[in-house]
Amino acid sequence: MLHDLETDRLTLRSWTPQDAGFVFDMYSRPDVRRYIGQGHVMQERDEAVKLLERWSELQHPVHHIWAVERTADEQLLGALLLKSIPASGTGDAPSGDTEIGWHFHPDAWGSGYASEAARRVLDHAWAAGLERVVAVTNPENVASMAVCRRIGMTHRGQSDAYYDTVCELFDVWRT
Numbered sequence: 466m467l468h469d470l471e472t473d474r475l476t477l478r479s480w481t482p483q484d485a486g487f488v489f490d491m492y493s494r495p496d497v498r499r500y501i502g503q504g505h506v507m508q509e510r511d512e513a514v515k516l517l518e519r520w521s522e523l524q525h526p527v528h529h530i531w532a533v534e535r536t537a538d539e540q541l542l543g544a545l546l547l548k549s550i551p552a553s554g555t556g557d558a559p560s561g562d563t564e565i566g567w568h569f570h571p572d573a574w575g576s577g578y579a580s581e582a583a584r585r586v587l588d589h590a591w592a593a594g595l596e597r598v599v600a601v602t603n604p605e606n607v608a609s610m611a612v613c614r615r616i617g618m619t620h621r622g623q624s625d626a627y628y629d630t631v632c633e634l635f636d637v638w639r640t
């Protein structure tokens with residue numbers, strides 16, 4: 466099990482079943498789901514319970530899906546993901562690349578929390594020996610592309626290499 470990660474304002478920890486209410490609240494919002502996958506908006510709390518179960522099955526020495534909490538008041542803010550990214554045309558087979566991603570509750574937007582958490586996860590990735598991390602966004606997802614740039618990722622243009630779709634591709638290498 467991975468240790469919690471800390472930043473000035475944030476604690477990144479593993480999810481617990483008690484977080485299902487927050488996860489449902491976040492993913493039942495069209496604003497949050499708009500640019501994620503097929504844009505499916507959660508309808509039932511049980512979908513959040515099952516998602517947390519799937520996330521807890523991801524046992525990996527480096528990859529993880531963290532709950533991001535504001536340390537001062539333990540308010541949950543969102544999810545920070547470091548995981549294998551599936552290759553297009555393979556039915557979800559791993560591409561061999563690692564992606565970083567961020568899904569935050571609208572109440573937590575506009576405070577720099579996603580970028581602060583993502584920077585910490587990149588540090589974790591380098592410390593664990595990864596050489597390169599990618600991020601892919603919907604071409605209209607301006608807020609997410611801004612996070613990529615804030616944390617030092619480089620825009621590589623559009624790519625259809627992942628998720629059977631065309632995305633804006635960003636990457637960053639260990640220095």
Ligand SMILES: CC(C)(COP(=O)(O)OP(=O)(O)OC[C@H]1O[C@@H](n2cnc3c(N)ncnc32)[C@H](O)[C@@H]1OP(=O)(O)O)[C@@H](O)C(=O)NCCC(=O)NCCS
Pocket residue numbers: 496497498500501566567568569570573574575576577578579580581601602603606608609611612615
């Ligand atoms: C993508 C997403 C995480 C971006 O969130 P965000 O809060 O805009 O991103 P950051 O954490 O980098 O915060 C930057 C904002 O905080 C502001 N800010 C305030 N205090 C700050 C601080 N101390 N440090 C940095 N930025 C700060 C910045 O000015 C910026 O606001 P602006 O865009 O209005 O100028 C959010 O829009 C989201 O969760 N979207 C839905 C899910 C999604 O699409 N995920 C991406 C899939 S690829």
